[in-house]
Amino acid sequence: MGQVAGEASPASRRRGPGARESILDAIRAAGRLSRVELAAITGLTEAAVSMTVRRLLEEGLVVETGRTPTGGKPRTLLRLDPAARLAVGVYLDRDTTTYVLTGQTGGVISRLARPAPTGDLLSHLAADIDVLLAGSGVDRARCLGVGLVWPGPRSGVARLDDTPPHLRGWDGEQLGRDLAAAAGWPVLVENNATAAAVGEYWVARVGPERAFAALYMGSGIGAGIIVDGRAMRGGHGGAGEFGHVCVLVDGPECWCGSRGCLEALAGPRAVVAAALADPAAAAEAGLDPGAARRGAATDFAAIARAARAGAPRCLALLEDSARYVAAAAESVVNLLDIDLVVLTGPGFAAASFVYGPAIMRRVGVADARTWRRSVTVTVSLAAATASATGAAALVLQSHLRR
Amino acid sequence: MGQVAGEASPASRRRGPGARESILDAIRAAGRLSRVELAAITGLTEAAVSMTVRRLLEEGLVVETGRTPTGGKPRTLLRLDPAARLAVGVYLDRDTTTYVLTGQTGGVISRLARPAPTGDLLSHLAADIDVLLAGSGVDRARCLGVGLVWPGPRSGVARLDDTPPHLRGWDGEQLGRDLAAAAGWPVLVENNATAAAVGEYWVARVGPERAFAALYMGSGIGAGIIVDGRAMRGGHGGAGEFGHVCVLVDGPECWCGSRGCLEALAGPRAVVAAALADPAAAAEAGLDPGAARRGAATDFAAIARAARAGAPRCLALLEDSARYVAAAAESVVNLLDIDLVVLTGPGFAAASFVYGPAIMRRVGVADARTWRRSVTVTVSLAAATASATGAAALVLQSHLRR
DNA sequence: CCCACATTCTTAAGCTACTGAACGAAGTCC
DNA sequence: GGACTTCGTTCAGTAGCTTAAGAATGTGGG
Structure with missing residues (x-):
């Protein structure tokens, strides 16, 4: 009979996160990796890695960046192109709104801080996002969307007591939908603590x-x-x-x-x-x-x-x-x-x-x-921007795995 | 541009739990379901449901059980065969060891309680498992393995202070491996609280x-x-x-x-x-x-x-x-x-x-x-056996999804 | 009885994402 | 220049699903 005593057994070819995502994550975590290393880390076949990497190269998400000598054929190293895809992270704090433009590697490409808006929240946000993108001179087509961080829950209203006045009464989902309409970008809403965790996870290579x-x-x-x-x-x-x-x-x-x-x-x-x-x-x-x-x-x-x-x-x-x-x-x-x-x-x-x-x-x-x-x-090494970066990371993540 | 504001969007054909597992879970939760209903609940195509169900019927996991009239062709209802696959759950308590034989639907088919063994733990357990199986008169080939519940962690040693004497010094993983060798069954070890939660989830149809x-x-x-x-x-x-x-x-x-x-x-x-x-x-x-x-x-x-x-x-x-x-x-x-x-x-x-x-x-x-x-x-309606049932459920689960 | 009609289920062809195994490529060492 | 090593690719499956068409099985009307 069998003698399995723990987790999955032989048929561990179980449905994982998908090759694309695994490979991008592995490269993001390690910085630079060759295809063989990727295969070893992700558990995929070298064949699968090869095919997936080719597509990633074609899409410009990944670039080749030198080689390391070995006993035989040297490895070609791959890294992410930080600016291949971008996302904006917006952090709605009590008296400041911080905007961050982030790339695939999590680095902050460009930043903008404004006093918390007093009038119409949505139009202020939409305008400032435009300013950020214009000021950083990046190709808008590369921007995938906006991650919005606020002290409230992902969906549902923020608790009154703890909420800055300009955010009172908003519901997370509603806010996301309305900003998407006003700004013309896909919008993802997240709570600040969760976003900060995602940011650390993404940036600090946990x-x-x-x-x-x-x-x-x-x-x-x-x-x-x-x-x-x-x-x-x-x-x-x-x-x-x-x-x-x-x-x-x-x-x-x-x-x-x-x-x-x-x-x-x-x-x-x-x-x-x-x-x-x-x-x-x-x-x-x-x-x-x-x-x-x-x-x-x-x-x-x-x-x-x-x-x-x-x-x-x-x-x-x-x-x-x-x-x-x-x-x-x-x-x-x-x-x-x-x-x-x-x-x-x-x-x-x-x-x-x-x-x-x-x-x-x-x-x-x-x-x-x-x-x-x-x-x-x-x-955190980037306590001030971790949340905004995290929200942007969520946007990137959701688009990159596809 | 897009106006996504929440979770996954169009390409929500994302890698789910797999058709087999979804279908079995849906039927277990609902009791009896037709293929169309399964398609609606699981989000799979009717074609996929049809194929998967055919295989499940061939394997005997599922049986047809009557039909309900509709405007057109009546639906054939499907249910699980409770005794198609079995697993033993063993609960190591301070002064009692409880053995439970459980089927696909979570019902207790047969039960055995013994005073906590004083001598060699493994041989006592192996012998009692044999007794349980023999006494219940089921086909041993249908039994997939043993789930072992104890107060310690899934892997690692139980804390001394809180551990019954006959379990002191054991490491979860070790215990599993050794019992697998002694009893001739695959063994899965789980903590009692987690197992109880799984048991509730499985039996009480949460x-x-x-x-x-x-x-x-x-x-x-x-x-x-x-x-x-x-x-x-x-x-x-x-x-x-x-x-x-x-x-x-x-x-x-x-x-x-x-x-x-x-x-x-x-x-x-x-x-x-x-x-x-x-x-x-x-x-x-x-x-x-x-x-x-x-x-x-x-x-x-x-x-x-x-x-x-x-x-x-x-x-x-x-x-x-x-x-x-x-x-x-x-x-x-x-x-x-x-x-x-x-x-x-x-x-x-x-x-x-x-x-x-x-x-x-x-x-x-x-x-x-x-x-x-x-x-x-x-x-809990079955507080005494929930843990053992849960451990057995884990064994069943891990085999049924394949 | 026979024919629409509704609904359920099945079949067939195709797609995606992966695996396995053989092969080509690009170096090193002697 | 040839043996050897290691890296990467190609090609032919395979699993698991989808889409699209069709077969099965009931109802109700003439």
């Missing part, structure tokens, strides 16, 4: 074998989770509510209606509120409790700057918040057997020097003692 | 559109999570450590090395310990603090029985535990946008009358107020 979570701090806290190379969007596309993981059973009430949510205890708004309530901390951070409040993200960044500069009260506030975040991060890591935690978004970009070590300390103990694994905690 | 979590209480607490019809096993197959979700940042130290873990605060062992520390509760449940301890699951069941019979101290203990479990459940639901929570395993089977309502209460508030979703909490 392999599909690593299960990872991108923790995102903007004016709230979210998590984008990628396992087996697939973004987890949950039942109705509303996954990633990291801010509403409970870290204190009977903690203070959260605006969501529950108790002890991470966001209520340790989110940027909670940190800012604590700083405003503490005159010493407010002074350190240069916050004026009387003044009209800017976004939580802005005030939070001020506190982080002060803490980094050595302000003790601000540092204490962040350390306190980090304790909670670390506990919630540990929950996620344990629940999903996560390998890699990436801190991203403006909040963590400003304060990772506190949150990173806190998470590592918390996860490290049980990690070594019990789970025999080793979780890596890193800080 | 559709792949629902993201669901099976919370499992045995001598510890775990969660099996299924999203998009796929079990989440995480980076190294160690996902589902629901018991080590943190519900109290600075809670008591857990044996895992961290603090405030659900299991340390509210797991069955914690509940039993609390009952032993409280003479009134111990008396209600008939626990003798001086006696040698049986498994936590057994003592916990005694407490649950007492509570159900009206014992106030025991009820209070469970209510207290349920508060924590509910908070952790809410975390999972929020993090992964879970639709459906199923309570299963001996612990929840005994005490669901407390835990079910507690989870519903906790999740319900924010659900209605903020998330505009509606999470269902149910109790």
Whole structure:
């Protein structure tokens, strides 16, 4: 009889992601690869690689780029043409809208930042996308579409409390459809945390074998989770509510209606509120409790700057918040057997020097003692643009696999 | 230009699960279906359905079973032959080993329970599997293999603290390989919580559109999570450590090395310990603090029985535990946008009358107020065998799709 | 009874994406 | 210049589907 004890067996020629996608992904991850290497990595036959690569060369997605000597015939190396296909990523933040033009390799070709629009959202976005494309001087025919990142869910309305005024009332799907009509491009909408995770996955060359979570701090806290190379969007596309993981059973009430949510205890708004309530901390951070409040993200960044500069009260506030975040991060890591935690978004970009070590300390103990694994905690290298890049990556991905 | 705003578009003829699997799944879910209906449900062509069904009929997996009149030619209905292919599910519990023989439809054909073996684990298992098959009088050629459920991870060793003595030191993969050799069947190893989730998914006809979590209480607490019809096993197959979700940042130290873990605060062992520390509760449940301890699951069941019979101290203990479990459940639901929570395993089977309502209460508030979703909490109808059935289902699944 | 008509299922030809195996190409080493 | 090595391509299948046409099997009307 058989003696299989694990996964798939001989007939493992199971339906994978398709040759095109596998090959593009492998080259993107490795930078440059020969056809034989591709065959080895993807598990495809050399014949299949050869045929698929020829088509990719014809389409201009891939170019040959030198050769490496071997014992016999040298290998011809292949790389992606970064500008063969492009996509625009738009990141709708509270007070800034960031536009990014990205190519196949994930690099930012061109960037544009504007204050958040006050009037008609759609026409502003459409106009700015045009400006970005015109200013970068690329062939518009190569642009495949627009990825739109916002703090709300992929489809459905953003929660009122946490949403910048100019985005209130919008539904993700609706926004996508309307912008597609207004701008004349295919539009894909994504949540900011998920987009950030996709961006890291795409740009930072995280392999599909690593299960990872991108923790995102903007004016709230979210998590984008990628396992087996697939973004987890949950039942109705509303996954990633990291801010509403409970870290204190009977903690203070959260605006969501529950108790002890991470966001209520340790989110940027909670940190800012604590700083405003503490005159010493407010002074350190240069916050004026009387003044009209800017976004939580802005005030939070001020506190982080002060803490980094050595302000003790601000540092204490962040350390306190980090304790909670670390506990919630540990929950996620344990629940999903996560390998890699990436801190991203403006909040963590400003304060990772506190949150990173806190998470590592918390996860490290049980990690070594019990789970025999080793979780890596890193800080995104492109926290400011990761989301926008991720959204653009989703657009590219969806078109390139075909 | 295009106006795509969501998922895949025209070329949605994307590589799905394969006709065979789709068709079998559709019939299993619906009970009886005609070919046209199958085409509509699976999205395949009628031609493809026809061909695939013919092969399934030849293999005996599917049988025709009557017809329904229409305006024209009546439909021939198809159903699965429950006994066409079989698999054995083995559930290694602390003091009992349960064997289940399951067919294509998930029904239990035959069952066997034995005290946990004390001597050589493998030979006991192999012998009992033989007994089960012999006793049920089925054709051994129809049996595809054995699914083995244990409290440890799919591959890797079970954590010492939580493992019944006869399983200590085993590694999941090793156990599978060795049992395959000893019993002469292909063996697949799975964690009990994940297996329970698969069992629910398979038996209780949960559709792949629902993201669901099976919370499992045995001598510890775990969660099996299924999203998009796929079990989440995480980076190294160690996902589902629901018991080590943190519900109290600075809670008591857990044996895992961290603090405030659900299991340390509210797991069955914690509940039993609390009952032993409280003479009134111990008396209600008939626990003798001086006696040698049986498994936590057994003592916990005694407490649950007492509570159900009206014992106030025991009820209070469970209510207290349920508060924590509910908070952790809410975390999972929020993090992964879970639709459906199923309570299963001996612990929840005994005490669901407390835990079910507690989870519903906790999740319900924010659900209605903020998330505009509606999470269902149910109790498994076959909590005792769900795990074993699930493991058998995995074996069947892996063979049937080919 | 026989003939539209509706509907279900089957058959045949073709397409896509891959595999296997043989072969051509382009180097190195002696 | 020939043997050898390694890389890449070509060609003929094959699996699994699709599209398009047609066969089977019922209904209701004259």
